Amino acid sequence: MDIIYHPIGVLHTPFQDLRDMPIQPAGAASAPGTAEIFPEYADGLQDLDGFSHVILLYHLHQVRRVDLRVVPFLGSEPRGVFATRAPSRPNPIGLSIVQLLRVEGCTLHLGNVDILDGTPLLDLKPYVPGFDRPARARAGWLQTSQREVKTRRSDGRFT
Numbered sequence: 840m841d842i843i844y845h846p847i848g849v850l851h852t853p854f855q856d857l858r859d860m861p862i863q864p865a866g867a868a869s870a871p872g873t874a875e876i877f878p879e880y881a882d883g884l885q886d887l888d889g890f891s892h893v894i895l896l897y898h899l900h901q902v903r904r905v906d907l908r909v910v911p912f913l914g915s916e917p918r919g920v921f922a923t924r925a926p927s928r929p930n931p932i933g934l935s936i937v938q939l940l941r942v943e944g945c946t947l948h949l950g951n952v953d954i955l956d957g958t959p960l961l962d963l964k965p966y967v968p969g970f971d972r973p974a975r976a977r978a979g980w981l982q983t984s985q986r987e988v989k990t991r992r993s994d995g996r997f998t
């Protein structure tokens with residue numbers, strides 16, 4: 840089955856190169872960005888401004904290959920791609936929970952973005968702590984290395 844999605848907007852960020860950029864929002868302290876939502880979707884933005892964070896789902900449009908085993912940015916051993924957040928996945932969908940600083944018409948002002956400039960936005964949802972923050976979550980093989988996300992930057996391994 841083929842599935843065709845159409846972008847609802849485009850993400851603008853300071854990051855023009857896949858190398859040397861944050862690898863998650865947690866490593867992108869205050870990195871600013873905007874989501875320009877296409878005017879035909881403007882009605883869907885009503886009531887969004889009360890949320891401090893939004894979940895962005897986007898097409899990792901510069902991914903050129905699929906790897907089922909990857910050496911992720913926060914590791915040195917190969918891992919199954921579905922046990923990582925690596926971009927080179929069969930369906931290159933990115934997910935970032937970012938700050939929503941303000942809504943200005945069809946422009947969302949964002950903080951903590953880990954996304955390449957020009958990335959097509961597929962969907963946008965409010966982050967709701969009571970829905971999205973599970974109790975007693977475990978981080979598998981990332982349990983110890985997850986803290987390094989604050990300082991580690993991307994390199995060219997997935998390009």
Ligand SMILES: C[S@@+](CC[C@H](N)C(=O)[O-])C[C@H]1O[C@@H](n2cnc3c(N)ncnc32)[C@H](O)[C@@H]1O
Pocket residue numbers: 857858860861862863864898899900901902912924925926932933934935953954955958993994
């Ligand atoms: C490890 S991924 C994580 C992305 C997202 N937070 C997630 O978990 O799905 C982040 C890296 O993907 C790469 N990237 C970001 N935007 C991209 C795009 N539009 N196309 C391809 N790669 C991208 C950058 O190298 C960035 O450092």
